[in-house]
Amino acid sequence: MTVTYEEALQKYEPVFGLETHVELGTRTKMFCGCPTAFGAEPNTQVCPVCLGLPGSLPVVNQRAIEFAIRIGLALNCSIASWCRFARKNYFYPDMPKNFQISQYDEPLCTDGYLDVLTGGETVRVGIERVHLEEDTGKSLHVGGATGRIQGAEYSLVDYNRSGIPLVEIVTKPVPGTGYLAPEVARAYVTELRDVLRTLGVSDVRMEEGSMRCDVNTSIAARGSGAWGTRTETKNVNSLRSVERAVRSEISRQAGVLDAGERVVQETRHFHEDTGVTTSGRSKEEAQDYRYFPEPDLVPVAPADEWVSSIRASLPELPSARRARLISAWSLSELEFESLRNAGALDVVEATVAVGASPADARKWWLGELARKANDDGIEVSALPITPSDVARIAALVKAGTLNDRLAREVIDGVLWGEGTPDEVVEKRGLAVVSDDSALIAAVDEAIAAHPDVAEKVRGGKVAAAGALVGAVMKATRGQADAPRVRELILERLS
Amino acid sequence: MAITRDEVAHLARLSRLALSDEELDHLAPQLDQIISSVAQVQEVAAEGIPPTSHATGLTNVFRDDEPVACLSPAEALFGAPAEELQRFKVPRILVEE
Numbered sequence: 001m002t003v004t005y006e007e008a009l010q011k012y013e014p015v016f017g018l019e020t021h022v023e024l025g026t027r028t029k030m031f032c033g034c035p036t037a038f039g040a041e042p043n044t045q046v047c048p049v050c051l052g053l054p055g056s057l058p059v060v061n062q063r064a065i066e067f068a069i070r071i072g073l074a075l076n077c078s079i080a081s082w083c084r085f086a087r088k089n090y091f092y093p094d095m096p097k098n099f100q101i102s103q104y105d106e107p108l109c110t111d112g113y114l115d116v117l118t119g120g121e122t123v124r125v126g127i128e129r130v131h132l133e134e135d136t137g138k139s140l141h142v143g144g145a146t147g148r149i150q151g152a153e154y155s156l157v158d159y160n161r162s163g164i165p166l167v168e169i170v171t172k173p174v175p176g177t178g179y180l181a182p183e184v185a186r187a188y189v190t191e192l193r194d195v196l197r198t199l200g201v202s203d204v205r206m207e208e209g210s211m212r213c214d215v216n217t218s219i220a221a222r223g224s225g226a227w228g229t230r231t232e233t234k235n236v237n238s239l240r241s242v243e244r245a246v247r248s249e250i251s252r253q254a255g256v257l258d259a260g261e262r263v264v265q266e267t268r269h270f271h272e273d274t275g276v277t278t279s280g281r282s283k284e285e286a287q288d289y290r291y292f293p294e295p296d297l298v299p300v301a302p303a304d305e306w307v308s309s310i311r312a313s314l315p316e317l318p319s320a321r322r323a324r325l326i327s328a329w330s331l332s333e334l335e336f337e338s339l340r341n342a343g344a345l346d347v348v349e350a351t352v353a354v355g356a357s358p359a360d361a362r363k364w365w366l367g368e369l370a371r372k373a374n375d376d377g378i379e380v381s382a383l384p385i386t387p388s389d390v391a392r393i394a395a396l397v398k399a400g401t402l403n404d405r406l407a408r409e410v411i412d413g414v415l416w417g418e419g420t421p422d423e424v425v426e427k428r429g430l431a432v433v434s435d436d437s438a439l440i441a442a443v444d445e446a447i448a449a450h451p452d453v454a455e456k457v458r459g460g461k462v463a464a465a466g467a468l469v470g471a472v473m474k475a476t477r478g479q480a481d482a483p484r485v486r487e488l489i490l491e492r493l494s
Numbered sequence: 495m496a497i498t499r500d501e502v503a504h505l506a507r508l509s510r511l512a513l514s515d516e517e518l519d520h521l522a523p524q525l526d527q528i529i530s531s532v533a534q535v536q537e538v539a540a541e542g543i544p545p546t547s548h549a550t551g552l553t554n555v556f557r558d559d560e561p562v563a564c565l566s567p568a569e570a571l572f573g574a575p576a577e578e579l580q581r582f583k584v585p586r587i588l589v590e591e
Contacts, residue, residue: 043581
């Protein structure tokens with residue numbers, strides 16, 4: 001039975017939760033000194049430890065512990081004073097040992113939160129835990145029609161990724177967001193990504209798999225106060241997909257319940273192309289990981305002084321920056337969101353820092369420049385124009401040397417590599433003409449060419465002067481100082 | 495009984511060990527005996543003493559984040575039963591349904 005999202009929300013209340021895996025940006029792996037560079041030739045960044053060869057012993061990368069603590073502190077978590085790694089036992093070809101080293105009942109960081117801004121509202125998402133583990137290898141499935149594991153005849157495994165430090169960040173269940181659940185889920189992942197990027201602990205590239213989400217979703221009848229059976233959707237690897245996965249699971253589960261059936265607790269796979277989820281491994285027997293403390297690694301006990309020094313070294317986090325900029329630039333939360341969503345925060349702040357007004361900086365970066373970036377399919381910050389260039393253009397407009405139309409031409413010139421704004425103005429001869437002697441000639445020509453309009457203005461219809469201003473602007477290829485032209489026309493016809 | 499024959503069979507399956515009925519008949523009582531023997535430790539364990547996972551008492555044994563030399567792909571794949579495209583070749587992961 002198909003139920004639309006709107007219909008589902010009329011009857012049911014959703015609860016979601018997210019488990020996010022993030023590859024840490026350390027130089028070496030979690031338990032060995034192999035490099036972690038992305039895109040290396042297969043099986044060139046491996047050693048006996050990350051290949052799980054007999055007799056090899058893991059040693060913890062201190063930087064990975066430090067990064068995990070940074071994340072925990074930024075997410076307002078408590079940092080364990082003592083914790084252990086654990087073996088999670090299972091067999092799978094992408095894991096060369098018969099276990100993954102992870103953390104189980106003693107995570108490094110627990111019980112925090114992240115405040116998330118969406119649609120002008122702030123939602124506090126609880127953080128259950130942040131723990132450390134190792135990534136698995138990468139499989140290439142051969143022989144099937146689709147390159148998927150289903151139908152493949154055999155698989156080829158590259159262990160370069162095996163053993164790369166991974167943190168798993170698990171939220172508490174998030175109830176009460178109702179219709180906005182998919183957007184809040186997306187906003188959480190967006191905010192988390194920004195936090196991790198600010199901390200410098202990961203490159204957080206979802207498209208390269210360095211940040212991956214599993215989305216838990218359940219629904220229950222509105223007003224029942226109960227929580228339904230949840231499903232876990234894997235393979236959700238873009239911000240947009242997080243939103244779509246929650247939305248489609250809510251609709252699907254509503255269809256199941258409306259048909260009088262029960263939602264099955266299972267793993268589901270998200271399909272990027274269709275936006276729907278399909279059942280995963282329900283036929284396998286329930287997982288039995290037989291966790292036990294990792295005997296080859298001694299416990300981790302971060303000293304208070306170490307944690308304090310890490311805390312003292314934290315950069316300004318996105319939430320603090322948000323509060324500071326909203327206040328300093330007199331923005332509404334929605335205006336702030338549009339800046340952030342356009343990826344323009346850094347460039348606008350840098351433009352303001354070199355002298356532009358916040359309003360001017362926002363106007364140019366969110367207007368003309370955002371359009372150009374969109375046309376080229378790149379981030380606005382990747383445009384070949386600097387914040388100093390934009391500040392200079394804004395200053396030229398403010399000084400009356402350029403009008404908005406000419407400023408756009410200067411932007412074009414800078415983007416085409418013609419030099420600095422001043423060089424473009426010089427080379428293209430773009431300055432506004434406000435020299436009266438030059439303008440008066442053009443004004444007289446326009447009056448002569450449009451005697452009927454001139455007569456109307458003489459007769460007191462001042463509004464008709466607009467047509468003459470337009471003629472002068474056209475004749476001067478937009479470079480005339482329009483307000484001055486208007487004054488001159490009215491003087492000549494008074 | 496500390497461990498049943500069914501539990502041993504379950505563990506064997508999880509550990510990818512193909513044990514025959516005869517082997518289970520033989521091993522299950524032995525494992526039961528081993529566990530019972532080791533369990534005697536619990537009789538002397540005092541209240542409030544946490545279970546021991548590590549005997550050395552060490553904590554924070556760390557390594558600096560400095561790269562070291564890796565194996566060559568040839569060395570890495572030396573013991574692989576099969577390889578292709580410089581990768582470990584493994585049998586079909588999902589069985590046909």
